[in-house]
Amino acid sequence: FDMFFLAFVERLFRPTFKKDDLVLGKKLGEGAFGVVYRASLAKKPSSKVPYQKEGDLVLKKATEYGAVEIWMNERVRRACANSCADFVHGFLENSSKKGAEYWLIWRYEGEATLYDLMQSKEFPYNVETMMLREVQDLPRGLERENRIIQTIMRQLLFALDGLHSTGIVHRDFKPQNIIFSEGSRTFKIIDLGAAADLRVGINYIPKEFLLDPRYAAPEQYIMSTQTPSAPSAPVATALSPVLWQMNLPDRFDIYSAGLIFLQMAFSGLRSDSALIQFNRQLKRCDFDLNAWRKSIEPRASSDLRKGFELLDLDGGIGWELLTSMVRYKAGQRISAKGALAHPYFDREGLLVLSLMQ
Numbered sequence: 001f002d003m004f005f006l007a008f009v010e011r012l013f014r015p016t017f018k019k020d021d022l023v024l025g026k027k028l029g030e031g032a033f034g035v036v037y038r039a040s041l042a043k044k045p046s047s048k049v050p051y052q053k054e055g056d057l058v059l060k061k062a063t064e065y066g067a068v069e070i071w072m073n074e075r076v077r078r079a080c081a082n083s084c085a086d087f088v089h090g091f092l093e094n095s096s097k098k099g100a101e102y103w104l105i106w107r108y109e110g111e112a113t114l115y116d117l118m119q120s121k122e123f124p125y126n127v128e129t130m131m132l133r134e135v136q137d138l139p140r141g142l143e144r145e146n147r148i149i150q151t152i153m154r155q156l157l158f159a160l161d162g163l164h165s166t167g168i169v170h171r172d173f174k175p176q177n178i179i180f181s182e183g184s185r186t187f188k189i190i191d192l193g194a195a196a197d198l199r200v201g202i203n204y205i206p207k208e209f210l211l212d213p214r215y216a217a218p219e220q221y222i223m224s225t226q227t228p229s230a231p232s233a234p235v236a237t238a239l240s241p242v243l244w245q246m247n248l249p250d251r252f253d254i255y256s257a258g259l260i261f262l263q264m265a266f267s268g269l270r271s272d273s274a275l276i277q278f279n280r281q282l283k284r285c286d287f288d289l290n291a292w293r294k295s296i297e298p299r300a301s302s303d304l305r306k307g308f309e310l311l312d313l314d315g316g317i318g319w320e321l322l323t324s325m326v327r328y329k330a331g332q333r334i335s336a337k338g339a340l341a342h343p344y345f346d347r348e349g350l351l352v353l354s355l356m357q
Ligand code: ADP
Pocket: 028, 029, 030, 031, 033, 034, 035, 036, 058, 060, 085, 086, 106, 107, 108, 109, 110, 111, 113, 176, 177, 179, 190, 191, 192, 193
């Protein structure tokens, strides 16, 4: 893997974008490891800028983990471009007063994350409007909400399948890291800052503190026994596909995707505090969703009852998919590809299933 590593280093130290080529706009986010701004290209960018197209950009000034995030984005751009926000360029910027920073540039995909959209009382209809820009003839109600949620879940699983087939596990899959792309009118994944590339063995930071506990699967972090805890540079260790098979690290993201599915179905579980409370309840039920349902359903609020009703449509096929994603043992969770082939997404399958009942 020396070749990979050298190509990576070479890229980082060949800045084609300069600081002055960008005009910074509004701050979009600030985490422990970087700040994100809206940005645009300067009127007269230097001739070396590889990106001369019009349009808004997003700039992340990242600290030490920026190197890995550049690696991941370059790999995604080559292998599964549609899964993630459109990456433009990443480089090491030395001129900052704060010392070296990694600068990452993407195309500005749109203003709303799935988190923003889910906080609205209009969800999921607000998503339908953004996707279709026309009103459905189906009356408002569970059936229509279920269809919209199906469409969103299919897009999320499709994007995850792209990442996983490339050998990348995201590890921070949550509504805040899913952006609605106004150009393609689909959801795309962002923030590969905690991702692991298992084919090449680049896995900087399997530290729990990087993972969002609200969406993390019970195994907490993946490949823990195989990877060093916090090396100071990208490690190139060969992890065979066999290891991938044994540990099924991709199922970490599937658990998170299951929690997102849950939050979309149950409006009462969309807030952070409700999700934290749910996690506590599920843990008390040994991560058995059916046991959780038994314990909660008799005294469920109308919000929760509506969620069960939605997942029970078409013979309970939604609930079936949800319970195959949110399971204690990674090996028992469905894969992204498997989930995409699940009858929940299959109209004819739905029909067959309801006829069988
Ligand atoms: P952080 O490490 O701060 O979580 P993210 O990569 O998640 O960084 O970006 C922070 C926020 O910036 C996102 O939640 C989103 O609102 C916005 N953002 C990031 N990338 C894009 C993009 N390509 N287009 C539009 N907005 C983006």
